[in-house]
Amino acid sequence: MAWQFTGDRPIYIQMAEHITSGILKGEYQMGEKLPSVREFALMASVNPNTVQRALFELENMGLIETQRNTGKFVTLEESRIEMSRNEMGKALVADFIKSMKALGYSGEQIKDIFENERKAGESNESENA
Amino acid sequence: MAWQFTGDRPIYIQMAEHITSGILKGEYQMGEKLPSVREFALMASVNPNTVQRALFELENMGLIETQRNTGKFVTLEESRIEMSRNEMGKALVADFIKSMKALGYSGEQIKDIFENERKAGESNESENA
Amino acid sequence: MAWQFTGDRPIYIQMAEHITSGILKGEYQMGEKLPSVREFALMASVNPNTVQRALFELENMGLIETQRNTGKFVTLEESRIEMSRNEMGKALVADFIKSMKALGYSGEQIKDIFENERKAGESNESENA
Amino acid sequence: MAWQFTGDRPIYIQMAEHITSGILKGEYQMGEKLPSVREFALMASVNPNTVQRALFELENMGLIETQRNTGKFVTLEESRIEMSRNEMGKALVADFIKSMKALGYSGEQIKDIFENERKAGESNESENA
DNA sequence: GTGGTCTAGACCACA
DNA sequence: GTGGTCTAGACCACG
Numbered sequence: 001m002a003w004q005f006t007g008d009r010p011i012y013i014q015m016a017e018h019i020t021s022g023i024l025k026g027e028y029q030m031g032e033k034l035p036s037v038r039e040f041a042l043m044a045s046v047n048p049n050t051v052q053r054a055l056f057e058l059e060n061m062g063l064i065e066t067q068r069n070t071g072k073f074v075t076l077e078e079s080r081i082e083m084s085r086n087e088m089g090k091a092l093v094a095d096f097i098k099s100m101k102a103l104g105y106s107g108e109q110i111k112d113i114f115e116n117e118r119k120a121g122e123s124n125e126s127e128n129a
Numbered sequence: 130m131a132w133q134f135t136g137d138r139p140i141y142i143q144m145a146e147h148i149t150s151g152i153l154k155g156e157y158q159m160g161e162k163l164p165s166v167r168e169f170a171l172m173a174s175v176n177p178n179t180v181q182r183a184l185f186e187l188e189n190m191g192l193i194e195t196q197r198n199t200g201k202f203v204t205l206e207e208s209r210i211e212m213s214r215n216e217m218g219k220a221l222v223a224d225f226i227k228s229m230k231a232l233g234y235s236g237e238q239i240k241d242i243f244e245n246e247r248k249a250g251e252s253n254e255s256e257n258a
Numbered sequence: 259m260a261w262q263f264t265g266d267r268p269i270y271i272q273m274a275e276h277i278t279s280g281i282l283k284g285e286y287q288m289g290e291k292l293p294s295v296r297e298f299a300l301m302a303s304v305n306p307n308t309v310q311r312a313l314f315e316l317e318n319m320g321l322i323e324t325q326r327n328t329g330k331f332v333t334l335e336e337s338r339i340e341m342s343r344n345e346m347g348k349a350l351v352a353d354f355i356k357s358m359k360a361l362g363y364s365g366e367q368i369k370d371i372f373e374n375e376r377k378a379g380e381s382n383e384s385e386n387a
Numbered sequence: 388m389a390w391q392f393t394g395d396r397p398i399y400i401q402m403a404e405h406i407t408s409g410i411l412k413g414e415y416q417m418g419e420k421l422p423s424v425r426e427f428a429l430m431a432s433v434n435p436n437t438v439q440r441a442l443f444e445l446e447n448m449g450l451i452e453t454q455r456n457t458g459k460f461v462t463l464e465e466s467r468i469e470m471s472r473n474e475m476g477k478a479l480v481a482d483f484i485k486s487m488k489a490l491g492y493s494g495e496q497i498k499d500i501f502e503n504e505r506k507a508g509e510s511n512e513s514e515n516a
Numbered sequence: 517g518t519g520g521t522c523t524a525g526a527c528c529a530c531a
Numbered sequence: 532g533t534g535g536t537c538t539a540g541a542c543c544a545c546g
Contacts, residue, residue: 279489
């Protein structure tokens, strides 16, 4: 829930991803009004221009819509949201597999490593719970 | 097989990844002499400075070693190579899972999507073969 | 026929254009009383202030006149209406041609494209009719 | 050739249109390097950020491509340029006809006015020539 | 020298 | 109070 940014990538990109995540997870409901640009800026200790840039990305993806002088709202079209989730998910898998193959792993090996790590991660979670 | 770089990330990083991949896959054998900086620069139509930086990354990781006035060679220590592969592989999996969860997917869903895409990718490959 | 506004331009401008169109087309007859500001506001789900501004534009153009405590009426002077139509029409043509030339089209090409699109548009209309 | 901007629309939009026009007309050749962001800024007496924003629009349309730390170049794909010209041209015609109809003109009337104004414009040009 | 990113701060039209 | 636009100026990685 904290707004932590790493220095390796542009803040506005990380911010866009964070808010996107919030929408896809339903933390921001469909049709809901987002915090204002200035509120976001305060929350994240960031310049309003940076927020605007981040939200511009979301608007391009069709995840949010701007109502002039009223605010920015999560889109009402559920299909947009689902589409984004699917697209981004598939892209992630494709990139992941491509990167693993660049390391010399075969399809089967990728599957094995993935399974191992996934289970390891889940057991970590239950420890923390 | 061409040296294609995207504009979104530094060229020297992409180059380092590409050569790393070559080493991990065995295209450059253990102990083998790498092409000279100039040769790399010509192959990739890139500034020699850029090649220097890329190779510096590899040297830092212990994948290659410089022999003064002779050239740069792939390390002879197999453990180095295996370690790199493992580290990088685990990091990739962890990042992948983290990103997927940011999209709102559960552990099981990630597994399903991964399996689907992996199989789709493999059938594509066999088509092209 | 609904009151739809796009977010890229001020609502009051779009509203002014819409009502102007109604007058020029004769949907609001000469001398006819216009709906009250409040009625317009309800019809368009818009702030009354916005309606005020829109009607102010029309009054400036001489298309409507305010009678204190009675309402706003379409002008009785037909010349006003004709003049507005002519001015606006010519301005539109001039802008259109200027914009097309900015795209690199010659006068003849503009004519051809215009004719093609116009006919295409008309055949679409007759389909819907 | 002068960089004149009107106050009614954002500078970065007008700038984007102006440069787009230059590309479509061939004043900037395919594959040619554009002036740097800073040069544009000086030419137009405008802040570099504003230029960046303008060029970002062109990049989105696929008319130009950025090579990191080298400059921005007109795309090499002629199809992109032709496509843009066609799309923009058709959009202009459609908007024009729609606006004229909103003034109460019939299809035939639009054609007549268009022809008259077009010829008037051309005779003006020959006078100046 | 190039583009990319970010900040601080300002003004504006609009609702 | 909202988003939109713009400026001035800074720093950075890269080539």
